[in-house]
Amino acid sequence: DTAVSQTPKYLVTQMGNDKSIKCEQNLGHDTMYWYKQDSKKFLKIMFSYNNKELIINETVPNRFSPKSPDKAHLNLHINSLELGDSAVYFCASSQEGDVAEQYFGPGTRLTVT
Amino acid sequence: GQNIDQPTEMTATEGAIVQINCTYQTSGFNGLFWYQQHAGEAPTFLSYNVLDGLEEKGRFSSFLSRSKGYSYLLLKELQMKDSASYLCVLMDSNYQLIWGAGTKLIIKP
Numbered sequence: 001d002t003a004v005s006q007t008p009k010y011l012v013t014q015m016g017n018d019k020s021i022k023c024e025q026n027l028g029h030d031t032m033y034w035y036k037q038d039s040k041k042f043l044k045i046m047f048s049y050n051n052k053e054l055i056i057n058e059t060v061p062n063r064f065s066p067k068s069p070d071k072a073h074l075n076l077h078i079n080s081l082e083l084g085d086s087a088v089y090f091c092a093s094s095q096e097g098d099v100a101e102q103y104f105g106p107g108t109r110l111t112v113t
Numbered sequence: 114g115q116n117i118d119q120p121t122e123m124t125a126t127e128g129a130i131v132q133i134n135c136t137y138q139t140s141g142f143n144g145l146f147w148y149q150q151h152a153g154e155a156p157t158f159l160s161y162n163v164l165d166g167l168e169e170k171g172r173f174s175s176f177l178s179r180s181k182g183y184s185y186l187l188l189k190e191l192q193m194k195d196s197a198s199y200l201c202v203l204m205d206s207n208y209q210l211i212w213g214a215g216t217k218l219i220i221k222p
Contacts (some may be wrong), residue, residue: 004155035212041198043156043212055209090155102210104155 003027006091006105013081014113021076021108023091029103030096032074034066037088037107049074050096081112115139117213119201124219125191133186133199133216141206147175147186148200150215156200159186188218196220 004025013019025032031050035043047066048055054066063079078085091105116138125131137145144163148156162168162177162184174187186199198215205211 040214042214043200045209045212048209092155101158101161104157106155107153 004091004093004103004105006089006108008108009106010109010111012111012113015081015083017081018077018079019081019110020078021089021091021110023074023076023105024072025091025093025103025105026072027093027103029093030071031094032068033092033094033102034074034076035090035092037090039087043090046076047074078110083112086110086112115203115205115211117201117203117211119199119213119216121214122217122219124221125188127191127193127220127222129191130187130189131191131218133188133201133218135184135186135201135213137182137184137201137203139182139203139205139211142179143204143206143208145175145177145184146202146204146210147173147184148202149197150200151197159199191220193220193222 007022033048034046036046037043046057046060049068065077067075088107088109090107092102094102119135146161147159149159150156160168160175162175165178167174167176172189177184198217200215201213203211
């Protein structure tokens with residue numbers, strides 16, 4: 001009965017590879033998000049998405065792309081991984097119009113070697 | 114632009130009270146939030162203030178002064194499980210959340 005789930009929890013890969021992180025929410029929320037938490041613990045939003053609009057943080061490289069097969073899923077695809085992509089990535093969801101109370105997934109720790 | 118400042122780390126004693134301060138600068142404001150994040154876990158929502166004053170929720174209270182660009186989170190009757198990072202989060206005029214780096218709270222017996 002997990003509200004927001006992510007897979008995998010840990011991902012170790014080499015530079016140049018392409019990888020995906022999956023996110024699913026069973027809360028019936030309309031909006032989903034991807035965040036990157038760096039070593040200094042800053043949480044930076046990468047994308048927010050509902051069935052009407054994708055909002056991209058303009059600082060996010062275009063190697064990162066969200067894919068939403070349906071309202072309950074927002075997957076993160078990363079092409080040509082770089083060392084600086086190593087971080088913890090959190091998926092979150094909220095009711096449309098209630099961006100305040102976001103429910104977070106457990107996070108995916110990505111290590112690029 | 115926006116900026117959020119909060120102490121990096123604080124230490125308190127079990128059973129005591131601690132106040133975690135947050136100051137911010139922003140050109141547009143739609144609310145301020147506090148999230149709790151235990152090490153290695155996801156953030157969880159604690160509180161939301163959009164008007165000046167104190168919001169109380171059990172052992173936790175949050176205060177906001179918009180004119181001063183200031184908020185605090187007050188934790189009473191501290192328990193060991195309260196050891197975590199506390200994130201001050203600003204909602205800007207575009208309804209986007211701007212996250213502070215967090216205050217690591219260490220509770221000692």
